[in-house]
Structure formats: C-alpha cells, structure tokens
Amino acid sequence: MRLNEMKEGQRGRILKIGGESRLRRRILEMGLTKGSEIYIEKYAPLKDPLEVTVRGCHVSLRVKEAAEIDIEALTDY
Amino acid sequence: MEKRQLRIALAGNPNSGKTTIFNNMTGTRQKVGNWPGVTVEKKEGDIHKFGYDMKIIDLPGTYSLTPFSIEEIVARDFILDENPDVVIDIIDASNLERNLYLANQLRELDCKVIFALNMADVAKSRGFKIDAPKLSELLGVPVVFTVGNKNEGLDELLKTALELANSPLEIPEERRVRYSNDIESAIGELKDFIKLQVDSSFSYNIRWTAIKLLEDDKIIKDRIREKIGVQSQHILSKAEKLRGKLSKRLDDDPEIVMTDDRYGFIAGTIKEVISTSTRHRVDISRNIDLVLTNRFLGFPIFIFLIWAIFQTTFTLGAYPMEWLNTGVGYVSAFFEYVLPNSLLKDLIVDGIIAGVGSIIIFLPNILLLFFCIALFEDTGYMARAAFLMDKIMHLIGLHGKSFIPMLMGFGCSVPAIMATRSLESKKDRILTILITPFMSCSARLPVYIVLAGTFFAAHAGTVIFIIYLFGILMAIITGRLFRTVLLKGEDAPFVMELPPYRVPMMKNLLIHMWDRSKMFLRKMGGIILVGSVVIWVLSSFPKNIQYSKDYDAQIRSVNQSYEQQTISGKEDYDNRIIQQKDALIREISIAKEAERAEKSYIGRIGKAVEPLFEPIGIDWRGSVALLTGFVAKEIVVSTMGVLYAADDAAESDALQNALLKSGMTPLSALSMMIFVLLYIPCLATIGAITRETGSVKWTLFNIVFTTGVAWTMSFVVFQGGRLLGF
Numbered sequence: 001m002r003l004n005e006m007k008e009g010q011r012g013r014i015l016k017i018g019g020e021s022r023l024r025r026r027i028l029e030m031g032l033t034k035g036s037e038i039y040i041e042k043y044a045p046l047k048d049p050l051e052v053t054v055r056g057c058h059v060s061l062r063v064k065e066a067a068e069i070d071i072e073a074l075t076d077y
Numbered sequence: 078m079e080k081r082q083l084r085i086a087l088a089g090n091p092n093s094g095k096t097t098i099f100n101n102m103t104g105t106r107q108k109v110g111n112w113p114g115v116t117v118e119k120k121e122g123d124i125h126k127f128g129y130d131m132k133i134i135d136l137p138g139t140y141s142l143t144p145f146s147i148e149e150i151v152a153r154d155f156i157l158d159e160n161p162d163v164v165i166d167i168i169d170a171s172n173l174e175r176n177l178y179l180a181n182q183l184r185e186l187d188c189k190v191i192f193a194l195n196m197a198d199v200a201k202s203r204g205f206k207i208d209a210p211k212l213s214e215l216l217g218v219p220v221v222f223t224v225g226n227k228n229e230g231l232d233e234l235l236k237t238a239l240e241l242a243n244s245p246l247e248i249p250e251e252r253r254v255r256y257s258n259d260i261e262s263a264i265g266e267l268k269d270f271i272k273l274q275v276d277s278s279f280s281y282n283i284r285w286t287a288i289k290l291l292e293d294d295k296i297i298k299d300r301i302r303e304k305i306g307v308q309s310q311h312i313l314s315k316a317e318k319l320r321g322k323l324s325k326r327l328d329d330d331p332e333i334v335m336t337d338d339r340y341g342f343i344a345g346t347i348k349e350v351i352s353t354s355t356r357h358r359v360d361i362s363r364n365i366d367l368v369l370t371n372r373f374l375g376f377p378i379f380i381f382l383i384w385a386i387f388q389t390t391f392t393l394g395a396y397p398m399e400w401l402n403t404g405v406g407y408v409s410a411f412f413e414y415v416l417p418n419s420l421l422k423d424l425i426v427d428g429i430i431a432g433v434g435s436i437i438i439f440l441p442n443i444l445l446l447f448f449c450i451a452l453f454e455d456t457g458y459m460a461r462a463a464f465l466m467d468k469i470m471h472l473i474g475l476h477g478k479s480f481i482p483m484l485m486g487f488g489c490s491v492p493a494i495m496a497t498r499s500l501e502s503k504k505d506r507i508l509t510i511l512i513t514p515f516m517s518c519s520a521r522l523p524v525y526i527v528l529a530g531t532f533f534a535a536h537a538g539t540v541i542f543i544i545y546l547f548g549i550l551m552a553i554i555t556g557r558l559f560r561t562v563l564l565k566g567e568d569a570p571f572v573m574e575l576p577p578y579r580v581p582m583m584k585n586l587l588i589h590m591w592d593r594s595k596m597f598l599r600k601m602g603g604i605i606l607v608g609s610v611v612i613w614v615l616s617s618f619p620k621n622i623q624y625s626k627d628y629d630a631q632i633r634s635v636n637q638s639y640e641q642q643t644i645s646g647k648e649d650y651d652n653r654i655i656q657q658k659d660a661l662i663r664e665i666s667i668a669k670e671a672e673r674a675e676k677s678y679i680g681r682i683g684k685a686v687e688p689l690f691e692p693i694g695i696d697w698r699g700s701v702a703l704l705t706g707f708v709a710k711e712i713v714v715s716t717m718g719v720l721y722a723a724d725d726a727a728e729s730d731a732l733q734n735a736l737l738k739s740g741m742t743p744l745s746a747l748s749m750m751i752f753v754l755l756y757i758p759c760l761a762t763i764g765a766i767t768r769e770t771g772s773v774k775w776t777l778f779n780i781v782f783t784t785g786v787a788w789t790m791s792f793v794v795f796q797g798g799r800l801l802g803f
Contacts, residue, residue, distance in 0.1 A: 021330070022145050026570040028336040029141040031175045036340075041363070045375045046468035049477075049571060051366075055174045058362065058575040060464050062471070065572060 001073065003066035004050070006040045012071040013037055019068035031055040032069065082123075082130040083242050084159070085235075088152060088183060089167030090176050091138035092457070092576035094195045097225040098167055099135045100588055102235070109592045111771070112151045118498070119151075126235055134161065140175070140574075142182040144296040147503060156188055157281065162242040164190045165234065170200040170207055170222075171577075173351065177343045180216075181254055187282035189241050190218055193234050197222045205353040212350045226582055253284070256338045259326055263291060263319045270315050274308050290316035291323065292332040362457070362577040370461050379465050382458070383484060386449040390442050391488045391519065397441035405434035423617060424610070432609020432708060437598075439489055439761070444594050446485060446492045450499065451589040453481075455581035459499060460573060467571060473553050474560030476500055476571065479509040483552065486516030487545075490758055494765040495593060502569035507770055508559055511779055514758040515552040517545050520710035524753045527714055531733040532743040540747070548754050551786065608760040612708050615679040622676045628669035635661050674719050679704060693752065693791035694745030703752065709759050744803045748795040755787035 006012055014036050017024055031054050032038065041051040041058060048063045089095040100107075103122025112119045120135040136155060137148035144150050156164055166183050168176040173194075183190050194200075194207060213220040219237050223230035256264065267287040275283075281300075289297040290312070301309045323331045368374055409430045416422040453459040459478065467477030478500050485493035493513050500506045525544055529537040639658040674680050683701030690700045698720040706713035714732075721735040736746075757780050758766070767776045 017333070021332075023570045023572070024333065025141075025143055025145060025336070026572045028333065028340075029143070029178060030572055030574065031178070031340070033337050033340045035337075041366075042370065042372075044370065044464050044468065045372045046465075048468045048471075049464060051370070051464065051575060057172055057175055058366075058577075059572065060460070060575050061570075061572045062467065065570060 001071060003038070003040075003052075003069040003071050004063045006071065006073065008040050008042050010040045011037065011074045012040075013074055014069060014071055016070040017068060018070070019065070023065060023068065027061070027065070027069070030059045031057065032059065037074070038071065082132055083163070083239070084132045084134060084161040085238050085242075086134045086136050086155060086161040086164045087167060088136045088156075088164055088179065089138060089195075090140055090169060090172075090179055092574065092579075093138070093167045093169040093172075093176060094225040095135065095138055095167040097582060097585055098193070098195065098223065098231065099133060100585055101225060101228050101231060102133050105588070107588070107592075109595070112155075117147050117151050126232075127239060129239060131235070139179060141179055142186075143292075144294055146501060148501070150296065153186075156183075156186055160188070162189065163238040164188050165193055165238060166190055167193045167195050167223075167225075170194040170197045171203050173200075173207065174343055174347055177346065178339060180218075181339055181343065184216060184218060185254060185282075185285050185288065187246075187285060189246060191234070191237055191241060192216070192218050192220045193223045193230070194220060195223045195225050197230075198224050198227075205351050208350045208352070212346070215346055215349060254339055254342045256335060259323060260291070260331065260335060260338065263323055263331075264288060267291065267312075267316055267319055271312055274312055275305055279304065287316075288335070291320055292335060293320060293330075362575075365578050366461070366575075369458070370464060375465050379462060382453075383481075386446070386453075387484070387488065389449055390446040390485070390492075394442040394445045398438050401438045401440065402434075405430065405438065409434070424613065427617065428610050428613030429606065432613065433606055439491060440594060440598070442489055443492045443495070444590055446488070446496070447590045447593040448586060450481070450496055451586045452581055454499065455579065455585055455589075457576045457578045460575045463573070464575065471568075473512075473556035474568070475508060475556060476502065476505045476569070479505060482509050483513055483516055486513040486518060488519055490514050490516070490518050490762040491765045494762065494769050497769060504564045505569060507775060508556060508564055510766055510769055511559060511775070511782075512552040512556045514762060514779070514783060515548045515555065515755065517548045517754055518710065520759065521753055523711055523714045524706075525750055527717070527732060527736075528746040528750050531736050532741070532746040540750075544750050544754055547751065551755060551790075555782075555786070608708060612679070612705060615682065616674065616677050616705070618678055619676075622673055624669065624672055626668075628665050628672075631665050632662050635665070670719055671721075674701070674716075680720075689788075692796065693788060694742070694748045694795040695752070695791075696740070698739070699741075699745075699749055703749075703756065706753065707757060707760060709761070710753065713753060742803075744795060744798040747798070748791040751794055752787045752791045755783055755790060757784045757787075 003012070003014075014032060014034055016034065017027055017032065019027070032052075036054055039053040041053050043050045044060075049060045050063065050066060051058055051060045053059075087095055087099055099120065099122070103124055106124065107120055107122040110119050110121075111117065117137050122133045122135075124131050124133060134155070136152040139146070139149045139152050142149055142153045144153070155161070164183060166180050168180055180190075180192055192212070194209060194212075197207070200207060209220045209222060219241060221230055221234045221237050223234055225231075255261065264284065264287045267290060268283050271283050271287060281297075286297065286301070290301075298313060301312060305312075320331055323334075327334050369378055409426050412422065412426050412430065416425065450459075453462065459481075462481065463477030465477070466480040470477050470479050479497070481499070482493045482496040485496055490513055493516070494510050497506045497509045497513075500509060522541075525541045526537070529540045529544075533540045635658060639654060675684075679701055680697075683697045683704060686700050686704075687697040690696070690703075695703070698717065701720060702713045702716040705716040717736070718732050721732065721739055741749075757763075763776060763780065766779055767773060770776065
C-alpha cells in the first residue's frame with residue numbers, strides 16, 4: 001500500500017520510493033529510506049499534509065508526495 | 078609561527094543549534110550579507126582567541142550536500158572552492174542518525190572536519206549516551222561535545238579546530254563510506270579512469286569526484302568541463318556508461334542505492350556508539366503538538382497567535398512609531414530654526430527629512446515583526462504553521478510558509494516582503510513577493526477612509542471591506558496565473574522536518590531582529606533618500622511661478638485692514654478679530670499653495686498624464702495625488718488636501734467638502750480606491766522587492782504589472798459602472 005493510505009497511529013516499513021529525482025532525494029535525505037520504519041503521527045486538520053516519525057524525527061510531507069512511497073503495514077506487538 | 082587568519086566554516090542541519098553556537102562564538106561582531114549572486118544570507122564574524130585571528134563563517138543549514146537547493150550549493154561551493162582551514166559540523170546529538178548523513182558527506186569531501194556533538198544534555202535527558210571516542214575512532218574525525226545554549230565546550234571546539242588547522246591533512250582510510258560491492262567497483266573503475274585523464278592541478282578529491290559523477294551531479298559535471306576542457310568528455314561519457322550499467326544491475330538509480338548505503342553505514346555506526354538506557358523516552362514535542370496541531374484546536378490557536386503578532390506589530394508598534402514621528406518633527410523643526418532660508422533648507426527639511434522620516438517611522442513595526450517571526454522560527458512553531466496552512470496556500474500554488482508574509486502585507490508590505498526569507502524555494506519566494514503588495518497595507522487605509530467616507534457615507538465600512546477582499550482575490554488570481562505561466566514547473570518538495578520545540582534564546586532573537594532592521598535601514602535608506610529628493614524637486618520647482626492672482630498683496634491688505642481694529646484693549650474682542658484675520662490669511666495661502674502645486678513640475682506631469690487617467694474617472698488632481706503616492710501611500714491624502722485646496726488634510730470634513738464640490742462621483746471614487754489598492758507599490762516596497770528578489774527585472778515587472786492591473790480594473794469598474802448608469 002501507499003503511505004497516504006495509512007491511518008493515524010499506524011506503523012509501517014518503507015518498501016520503495018518513487019517520484020521525480022529531486023523529490024526522491026529530498027525524501028531520502030530526511031531519513032525515509034528503504035527498509036526504515038515509519039509511524040503515522042497525524043494528518044493536518046485539512047487532511048493534507050501528514051506528519052510521520054522516522055528515525056526519531058518528525059517529518060511532514062504532502063499527501064501527493066506520500067503517494068510516491070510504497071509501504072507495508074506493520075502490526076504492533 | 079606564521080600569523081594569519083584562520084577560516085573556520087560552520088556546517089550543520091537546520092535546527093542543530095548552529096546559529097546559537099555561531100552567535101556565542103562571535104557575539105555582536107558579525108557581518109551579515111548575501112552569498113554572491115543569491116539571496117541566501119551569509120554571516121561571518123571575526124574573533125581573536127588563543128593568539129589567533131579567526132574568521133567564523135556560518136554556512137546555510139542543510140540536510141545534505143546535493144545540488145538541489147541554493148543553500149546546499151552555496152555550502153558545498155564554499156567548502157570546495159574557498160578551502161576553509163577547518164569545517165566544523167554541528168550535529169544535534171539527540172538526533173544523531175539523521176545528522177550523520179550530512180556529516181558523512183562532509184567526511185567524503187577533502188577537507189579538515191570536526192564534529193561538534195551539540196545539545197549533548199538533551200541527548201542525555203532523552204535517555205541515550207554517545208560514546209564520543211568510539212565515534213571519533215570509527216569515523217576518523219575529531220569529536221567534541223558542546224552545549225551551545227550554555228556556552229559549554231566552545232573553547233575546546235576552537236582549540237581542536239586550531240590543532241587540526243595546524244596539522245597536515247591526512248585522510249585516514251576509515252573515513253570512507255563503504256558502498257555495496259557493485260558501486261565500489263564502479264567507483265574504483267571510474268577513479269582509475271579519471272587519474273589517467275587529469276594532472277596534479279586537479280583540485281578535487283578523485284574518489285569523491287567519481288562518486289558525484291556516478292550520482293549524476295550536474296554541478297560537478299559542469300565544474301569538470303570548466304576545469305579540464307575537452308578531456309572531460311571522456312570522463313563524463315565513461316561515468317554515464319558506468320551509471321547505465323549500475324542502474325540495470327541494481328534496478329534503481331545509483332544515487333538512490335548510494336543514499337541507502339550511507340544510511341546503512343550510519344545505522345552501523347549508531348549501533349556501536351549509542352547506548353540507550355531503559356528509561357522510557359518522553360517525546361515532549363509530540364505532546365505539545367497534540368494541542369498545537371490538533372484537529373480542532375490547531376487552527377484557533379494559529380489564528381490567535383497570528384492575531385497576537387499583528388497586534389504586537391501594529392498596535393503596540395504604534396506607540397514608538399508616534400514617538401519617532403514626534404522625533405522627526407523635532408529634527409525638522411530644529412533645521413527649520415537653525416538654517417537660513419534657502420533652497421538647501423527646503424531640500425533638507427521638506428525633501429530629505431520629510432521623505433526619509435516618513436519611512437523611518439516603520440522601524441518599530443519591523444523590529445517587532447521580526448522579533449515575533451524569530452520567536453516563531455526559534456521555537457519551532459513556524460514549521461507547524463506551514464503544516465497547518467499548506468493545504469490552503471497550495472491552492473494558490475504556494476508553500477504553507479507563504480501565509481505569514483502575505484498576512485503581514487495587511488500591515489506593511491516592507492516587512493512582509495522581508496519575511497519571505499523564511500521560504501526555502503526561490504520560486505515560492507518570488508511569487509510571494511510579487512503578490513504580497515495586493516494585500517492592502519495599512520498606509521492605504523487613510524485613502525479609503527477619506528474617499529469611502531465622503532462618497533459612500535453610511536456604507537463606507539462595507540465598501541472598504543470589499544476593497545480588501547478584492548485585493549485578496551487579485552492576489553489569488555495572479556498567484557495562480559504566475560504559477561502556471563511565469564514560474565511554472567514542479568513545486569519544490571514540501572517534505573520538511575518538524576523540529577523539536579525549543580525554548581528560544583533571547584540573544585538569538587535580538588541578533589536576528591537587529592540584523593533585519595540594519596538591513597532595512599541601510600538598504601532602504603539609499604533608495605528612499607533619492608526618491609524623496611526627486612519627488613521634492615518635482616513638486617517644488619519651478620520657483621518663478623506666474624500666479625493668476627497676487628496672493629501676497631491680498632495677504633498684505635488683509636493684514637492692514639485688521640491692524641486698526643485690533644487695538645481696542647478688550648482681550649476677548651481682540652482675539653476674535655485675530656482669529657478672523659488668521660482664517661482669512663490661511664484661506665488665501667491655501668489657494669496660493671494649490672495654484673503653486675498645479676504649476677509645479679509634478680502638477681504639469683499630472684496634467685500631462687490626465688488623458689491616461691480620464692478613462693478611469695480620475696482628474697489631474699487625483700493623478701498628481703497618485704503620483705506622489707509613489708513615495709508612500711499616505712501621501713495621497715495630503716496631496717489631495719493641497720490640490721483640492723482643502724483647509725487641513727487632517728480635518729477630513731474640509732477635504733470631504735472640497736471633494737464633493739470637485740465633481741468626483743461615488744463611481745470615480747471607487748475607481749480611485751481600486752487604483753490605490755492595486756497600483757505600483759510605494760518606494761520602500763520597491764526597495765524591498767529589489768533587495769529580496771535580487772533582480773531589477775522582477776522589480777520592473779512588478780511595477781509594470783501592478784500598475785497595469787490597477788488601470789485595467791479601475792477601467793472596468795468605472796466604464797462598466799457608467800454603462801450600468803451609475
């Protein structure tokens with residue numbers, strides 16, 4: 001599934017990052033790399049952008065940008 | 078030992094506490110300027126310590142050294158081309174993993190680098206311990222602990238920097254990031270190939286060059302072309318071939334895999350140097366955000382905070398503004414008193430002091446606004462504001478952070494345009510700058526009050542409100558238009574960090590505020606000064622005007638006729654007579670001044686351009702008022718006061734009566750208000766636009782565009798209104 005399909009409070013692992021190269025690099029540099037674990041913190045009050053936690057830092061990205069990230073949902077415990 | 082100035086560059090992620098360390102190292106001995114050719118702020122400070130002269134250079138805060146943003150290019154170019162003696166990378170110790178990404182890119186460059194593990198106390202309180210000697214050993218880089226906001230460890234940091242600067246450059250083998258086998262072999266192959274093509278004058282580290290070429294780094298490719306000319310063709314085509322092979326083999330772009338590898342390397346390092354205590358980690362920022370970006374509370378709190386900034390800037394700022402205004406009045410009175418009557422005196426008092434004085438009074442607004450903005454940025458709230466507003470602003474093709482400058486535009490365009498510096502993308506910045514003047518600034522309000530008050534009496538409030546809305550509408554329309562026509566292309570990625578909330582440091586806030594204000598005073602000073610003098614020359618020359626009546630003789634005869642009556646001895650009676658006399662003389666003087674203004678150069682210009690303004694229902698007096706409004710919009714009212722021969726512009730009744738008699742209609746008043754709303758921004762704003770876009774072209778474009786839009790809109794309203802029978 002894609003990152004923008006995840007719900008608040010869900011946890012997942014990044015499988016693949018797409019998009020044009022500038023966006024992709026930017027996403028990678030913020031620590032969202034393949035295999036890293038990601039937690040959906042919340043969606044903004046207007047449902048866009050969303051906030052995630054990855055490698056201990058909070059990162060926000062637009063829904064359109066999140067749609068470039070393939071993810072597998074992880075279940076807690 | 079040779080005495081020379083050491084150059085130490087500070088690099089680091091945004092929010093790593095770099096600015097605090099820079100401010101603590103250099104104190105108030107800072108110079109703020111721009112990096113050549115770009116509007117990225119450059120800060121430097123000279124210090125003398127341990128017997129050395131040092132220049133500390135604050136590089137822009139970046140997450141990486143890829144060539145995708147101006148900040149990153151500036152930082153990398155500085156390290157590559159200016160060869161600083163030492164680069165200190167400020168690392169947020171509480172966020173080691175992400176910060177090590179930039180750190181590793183610095184390690185790959187051929188430079189002397191030190192890691193400062195900053196905010197070590199925060200890391201400790203978050204429950205993890207960093208083994209600094211181990212980190213230093215693993216990465217082959219000296220590591221120093223610092224607590225920037227408590228000024229701890231800075232001396233040691235500088236001492237280590239001095240030692241490193243004086244030691245020979247050795248790049249230990251372990252400083253290399255090991256990439257996966259496929260990539261390593263491609264790097265090796267390209268490295269050997271480059272070695273054959275270049276001589277010893279090639280200044281870049283060859284392994285690093287090979288890595289950058291495999292990453293398809295456009296800037297490095299250009300540099301190589303510049304440096305070695307024709308030979309570069311071989312290197313570049315070889316790199317291209319290797320890239321192609323790698324992409325096929327890895328089933329992904331090499332740069333993506335390399336980024337993964339770097340993070341993999343970092344993850345390995347982290348495992349070895351960090352020991353996490355079992356204590357439960359409390360994420361305070363998350364708890365704060367439960368409230369501040371809450372689904373229901375987020376917006377009300379945001380609106381309240383914006384309201385608070387607005388109030389602080391413009392309501393609280395009104396008091397010091399008033400004092401400055403009085404001060405300017407005193408200065409003007411002083412020169413009026415000490416200088417002999419002459420042209421020079423007129424120039425100084427009416428030209429320079431009046432002109433510059435009318436701008437300098439905005440200083441308190443600017444100080445306060447930038448204090449508030451610095452507070453927003455240093456606490457970390459600015460990123461949350463962008464998070465909340467992005468959806469709305471994105472509709473106009475803008476970034477969430479554009480909201481604050483645009484809102485400030487309702488107060489004054491000058492600080493608003495300066496506030497666009499918080500935007501990272503140049504396109505966003507220019508777009509925001511271009512549409513901000515459509516947000517009706519407070520200086521235009523007096524014009525609306527006079528015109529709407531005169532011609533729409535009972536509905537004045539509604540009319541003014543519609544004018545404001547119209548400005549916002551125009552900003553949205555032009556914003557969308559510019560985005561699709563002029564500044565098209567992909568939006569800059571929004572992906573950004575929501576940094577942890579921090580308690581701001583007063584020193585940083587004050588330095589930030591003062592930097593901006595200095596810039597305002599220095600840069601605006603020149604343009605305003607020249608502009609004021611020009612307007613003054615146009616409005617006070619020629620001196621030998623042929624008046625249609627002999628006003629001076631009229632005044633004399635009034636004086637004479639009252640002279641006999643006043644010596645009755647009864648005080649009441651005398652005062653009344655004197656008042657009558659003064660009123661008469663004032664009336665004559667006003668008539669004289671109106672005729673003088675009409676016959677001055679600016680009056681003649683007004684008459685000359687009248688045909689242009691006629692279709693939008695504005696007579697020559699209105700035209701002149703609009704022309705003088707170029708200096709500052711408030712002046713429109715006072716010029717109308719002079720030209721319509723009203724008694725005193727401050728007493729709006731007199732001006733209202735004069736306007737009603739002048740043949741102006743509600744429709745032409747509306748047309749004029751729309752023109753005032755949209756036309757050419759004032760001189761100070763023009764100065765700010767030139768400065769912040771760094772381009773005369775954009776400034777001229779803005780002047781032509783706004784005035785064109787103003788005329789068209791006024792034309793539509795006026796002619797349309799006439800057709801409809803108003």
